Amino acid sequence: MSGDLVRPFAAGIDGASGGVDPAGVVSERRLSDLRGLFRDAAALERAVGEGDEVVYRVVAAPVPEVEGEVPFSVTTIEAGRVGDEFYMTRGHAHPEPQGEVYFGLSGRGVLLMYDGEEVRWVEIRPGVAGYIPPGWAHRTANVGGEPFRFLAVYPGSAGHDYAIVAEGGMGARVVRSAAGYEVVEEPGGAGPAVREYYRRRKKRG
Numbered sequence: 001m002s003g004d005l006v007r008p009f010a011a012g013i014d015g016a017s018g019g020v021d022p023a024g025v026v027s028e029r030r031l032s033d034l035r036g037l038f039r040d041a042a043a044l045e046r047a048v049g050e051g052d053e054v055v056y057r058v059v060a061a062p063v064p065e066v067e068g069e070v071p072f073s074v075t076t077i078e079a080g081r082v083g084d085e086f087y088m089t090r091g092h093a094h095p096e097p098q099g100e101v102y103f104g105l106s107g108r109g110v111l112l113m114y115d116g117e118e119v120r121w122v123e124i125r126p127g128v129a130g131y132i133p134p135g136w137a138h139r140t141a142n143v144g145g146e147p148f149r150f151l152a153v154y155p156g157s158a159g160h161d162y163a164i165v166a167e168g169g170m171g172a173r174v175v176r177s178a179a180g181y182e183v184v185e186e187p188g189g190a191g192p193a194v195r196e197y198y199r200r201r202k203k204r205g
């Protein structure tokens, strides 16, 4: 059904350019792809009108997203903000509750995680690995003045659920502050449907 497994190989990971060699799928997300995610919708539309720049690029290794394989990719998030909020990924949960590891390659970012009730975050720098446990949605933001790059390694059967983050949020936002950045929790919390989504995914077996 899912075809042959991948043959052994080595890939070059270029922390200075975000390149992966050999590469598989390359995807780009522009400001206009991130509508509805930043708090300041008017600032986002202005920036879309002023050139709609690429916010991040993901270069994947040639490993398919199927059960048993372990895909990996390098994400480069450009430096920038929409209003006070730092450039960030769309963010997703894994419909199959599977973990993931991020490893910092260059620049400085925040890995934000959310389980429908609790917000956790860690700073990722070169040489730092962040662990995303099964059942936690995740998003990264570039909190520095240069591109932020990280390697991600995850189970091929994990999948990507973007809708739960688009609808339920991440419980917090990464914004500029006098100290550089801060992670500000959002008031109110998620509704019962969102909390139930995560609760189901955090039960083992």
Ligand SMILES: O=P(O)(O)OC[C@H]1O[C@H](O)[C@H](O)[C@@H](O)[C@@H]1O
Residues within 6 Å of the ligand: 058, 073, 074, 075, 089, 090, 091, 092, 138, 139, 151, 152, 153, 154, 160
């Ligand atoms: O998928 P996004 O939320 O847009 O995040 C961007 C990318 O970050 C990491 O590299 C993940 O492993 C990728 O699966 C993801 O696509």
Ligand SMILES: [Fe+2]
Residues within 6 Å of the ligand: 092, 094, 100, 138, 154
């Ligand atoms: Fe993921």
